[in-house]
Amino acid sequence: MQLTNRAKQVDRKPMTFLESIYLWNIVKGMGITISHLFKKKATIQYPEQTRTFSKVFRGLHVLNRDAEGRENCTACGLCAVACPAEAITMEAAERLPGEELLYREEKYAVKYEINMLRCIFCGLCEEACPKDAIYLSQTFAPANYGRKGFIYKKEDLLIPHPVNEKDAYQKALGNRVEKN
Amino acid sequence: MFFLSIDIWLILEKAILIACIIGLSFFIAMYTTYAERKVAGWLQDRHGPNRAGPFGIFQPLADGGKLFFKEEIIPLASNKVLFLLGPGLAMITALVTSTVIPWGAPIVTEKGSIPLQVADVDMGILIVFSVVSVGVYGIMIGGWASNNKFSLIAAIRGASQMVSYELPMGLALIAVLFMTGSLKMSEIVANQAANGWHIIYQPLGFIIFFVCALAECNRTPFDLPEAENELNFGYHQEYSSMKLGFYLFAEYINMFVSSAVIATLFLGGYDIPFVNEASWKLEPWLMSLISFSVLMAKISFLLFVFIWIRWTIPRFRYDQLMNLGWKKLIPLALLNMIITAAVMLWLNK
Numbered sequence: 001m002q003l004t005n006r007a008k009q010v011d012r013k014p015m016t017f018l019e020s021i022y023l024w025n026i027v028k029g030m031g032i033t034i035s036h037l038f039k040k041k042a043t044i045q046y047p048e049q050t051r052t053f054s055k056v057f058r059g060l061h062v063l064n065r066d067a068e069g070r071e072n073c074t075a076c077g078l079c080a081v082a083c084p085a086e087a088i089t090m091e092a093a094e095r096l097p098g099e100e101l102l103y104r105e106e107k108y109a110v111k112y113e114i115n116m117l118r119c120i121f122c123g124l125c126e127e128a129c130p131k132d133a134i135y136l137s138q139t140f141a142p143a144n145y146g147r148k149g150f151i152y153k154k155e156d157l158l159i160p161h162p163v164n165e166k167d168a169y170q171k172a173l174g175n176r177v178e179k180n
Numbered sequence: 181m182f183f184l185s186i187d188i189w190l191i192l193e194k195a196i197l198i199a200c201i202i203g204l205s206f207f208i209a210m211y212t213t214y215a216e217r218k219v220a221g222w223l224q225d226r227h228g229p230n231r232a233g234p235f236g237i238f239q240p241l242a243d244g245g246k247l248f249f250k251e252e253i254i255p256l257a258s259n260k261v262l263f264l265l266g267p268g269l270a271m272i273t274a275l276v277t278s279t280v281i282p283w284g285a286p287i288v289t290e291k292g293s294i295p296l297q298v299a300d301v302d303m304g305i306l307i308v309f310s311v312v313s314v315g316v317y318g319i320m321i322g323g324w325a326s327n328n329k330f331s332l333i334a335a336i337r338g339a340s341q342m343v344s345y346e347l348p349m350g351l352a353l354i355a356v357l358f359m360t361g362s363l364k365m366s367e368i369v370a371n372q373a374a375n376g377w378h379i380i381y382q383p384l385g386f387i388i389f390f391v392c393a394l395a396e397c398n399r400t401p402f403d404l405p406e407a408e409n410e411l412n413f414g415y416h417q418e419y420s421s422m423k424l425g426f427y428l429f430a431e432y433i434n435m436f437v438s439s440a441v442i443a444t445l446f447l448g449g450y451d452i453p454f455v456n457e458a459s460w461k462l463e464p465w466l467m468s469l470i471s472f473s474v475l476m477a478k479i480s481f482l483l484f485v486f487i488w489i490r491w492t493i494p495r496f497r498y499d500q501l502m503n504l505g506w507k508k509l510i511p512l513a514l515l516n517m518i519i520t521a522a523v524m525l526w527l528n529k
Contacts, residue, residue, distance in 0.1 A: 021504070022504070023387070026492070026493055030492045032492075033488065033492040034488065036224065036225055037219075037222045037223060041222075041225055041227055042225045045227075
C-alpha cells in the first residue's frame, strides 16, 4: 500500500525517431507560448498605477495630532520599548508656557527618530502607544540615496496640521482612517 | 581609355543600393532587438520596454547610445590585433551575405532595367554559403583572442556547431537547386513565381534549412556559444562597449539576412502569392515597392518565428546538438534529396 496513489512510474523508454527530432513537442510548446501573447498582462505600470493595499497594510509611521493640531506624543517611550527592532529613539522635554497650542500635554518629544532600515513594520509601536500618537499608514518608505536618508526625523513623521493644512491632512489620513 | 569604359552610372546605382541595404540591415537589426524584447515580454505576460518614447520605440536608440558611452576595456592578456579584428569580422560577414539577395522586382525603364540586387552572379546562393562559413571566424577569433577559458570553449563549440549544421543546410539546399536548375537567386525566385513556392514541394527541406539557420545564427535553442549560465556569455565575455555591440548586432543582422535567404529560397522571395501581378499594369517603381514590401513582410514573419522559438525552447545540451545535427538532420536531408531526385526523374519520363 502506498502513501498516496498518485505516484507514477517514470517512463525510461528510449525516444522514438519522431520524438528524437523534437519537432512535434517543440510545436506543442510554441502553441503554449503563443497563447500567452493574448493573455492579460500581469504588470502594474508602477508610477502611474499603484497596487491597492490591504486594509490592514502596515506602512510608514505617522505621528498624530489632535483635532486642533496639537501633537499627541508625550515621549513616554513605550513605543521604543515595544519596538523589537530597536528602531525608535526619542528625547523628551517639558512644555513651556505659551506652547499649549503646539503640544497637547505637559511633556512632549523634542526629538523623535525612526530608522526605517531597522524597522520591520510590525506595528507594535502603534499597539503600545497609550496616546494614539503613532500609527502605521498605507504608504511605504521610498528609496533614498544614502543610509542617513532612511532615519526619519520628527518633521518627516508628523502628520500635516489639520487646521492650517487641511488638504494635506486629509490626504495623509488615508482611506483606512476615513472609514472609521 | 580604361577610365572611359567604366560605367559611372552603374557604379553609382550599385553604391546607392549598397548604402540602402546596409542602412536597412542596421535599421532592421535595431528594431529586431526591440521586437525581441517586446515579444519576450508578451510571451511572458509582461509589456516589454515601454518607457522610452511611445510604446518604447526609442529603446534601441537608448541601448545603442549606452553602448557607445561605455568604457572600452581591452584585456591585457589578449591578442590585441585579433581582439579588434573579431567583432569587425563578425559584422562584415553578416553584412556581405545580403549582396546576392534580390530585394524586389527589377525597376524596368526605357533605358534598361535596374535590378534591386547588388550582384546577380551565377553562383548566387553559393556566395551566401561561403560567406556564412567565414562567419565562424568572427566567433573563433573573438573567443581565441580574449585569452579566457570560457571564451575559448565557446569558440570551439561555435565552430563545431556551425560546421556541423552547414552540412544538412547544404543538403537541404541541393534539393531546391534540383528544382530550379540554377544557383542564381533571381532565377530561384522566378521559378517559384512560375511554379509555386518551394515550401509546398519541399516542406521537409524547409524545416531542415530553418533549423540549420537557427544554428548558424547561434539562436536559441542552439545558442551554445553564448550560453549565459555555463560560459558567462561565451565568446564575447571579454568584450565591452561598441565591440560587444558589434557582436550582438551582427547576430541580429545574421538573423535578418538568413530570414531573407529563407524567404527567397522557400517562400517565393518578393513574389506576391495568389495573384498575377503582371496583369495589374502598375508603374514599374510602384511594382518594385510592392514586391519589396511583400519580401519584408515574409522576413518579418520569419524574424517573429525566430524570436518566438527563442522564448519557447530551452538550450540544447551539447551532445543533443551534435546528435540532432549528424544523426537526424543529415540523414533526413539526404532522404529529402533522394526523394526529390527520384520524383523529378519519374515525372520527366
